[in-house]
Amino acid sequence: MASTARPELDDSRDSTGAHQLTQPTLDDALAALRRLYGPHCDDLWRTLLARTGLTGQETDLLSFERLVNTMHGAQPIAQMCGRGLAVRAAAYRHLAAANRGK
């Protein structure tokens, strides 16, 4: 169902017009995992960052999407968490592209 098209956009946090959807970040991903895994999250987070080749300090959407892709190969709960985050990233991309085209 999700489109494979990836509209180009800049990395500003608030470019989706009236929807006011902010760009998802690695901090959002960490917060989501922390809610699900609690104190056991740190090892998983470090593993995901290492597998993705990220430091955790990146703020761009592409890094976020790369991490989410890595989550798809993780344990089942993290996979589902990654699916939700992927929807947020796709929503942001499409809304920002539509708003930029106005």
Place this chain on the structure above:
Amino acid sequence: MMSDTDLLARMHVLAGLDLDNPALRQRLDEITARTAGRLGLPISLVSFVLDTAQLLGGTYGVEGWIAAAGGTPVEWSFCANAVESGRPYVVPDTSVDPLQSVNPLAFVDGFGSYAGVPLIVDGTILGAHCVIGTAAHEFTDADLAELRTSADEIATVLQGYRRDGH
């Protein structure tokens, strides 16, 4: 408010389902088309409510960015209200509803009315089955009964798509 324990149970059950199976998608799309037709509204969803987004498992009448993204951020999800309460959630007119009048899905994307019922598998609420109108609409008890019947059918369908080991 839905507890994190409920959320974990929901995520666990959903992780055990083959949600990307094309045959499942087709069946859920067929049921949403039927529900929309029977209730005379343009949009129907099977929505799975995750921690940060709602994932659309079956749709009828969904276009634009929502179809492209395959869902919406969870804070905009009407269905999340049915999940949280465990009861049908009905909004006859989003423009005058205190919660939904400020929802972008209403004031930007044009969702004018909503009725949804919880989708329950193995005693866990996974999401909701709903209909959406593009204008205000009064829902009847018969409408909600139709949604309930279809939601129960969806639950039965989902149970046939468990992954190995679940």
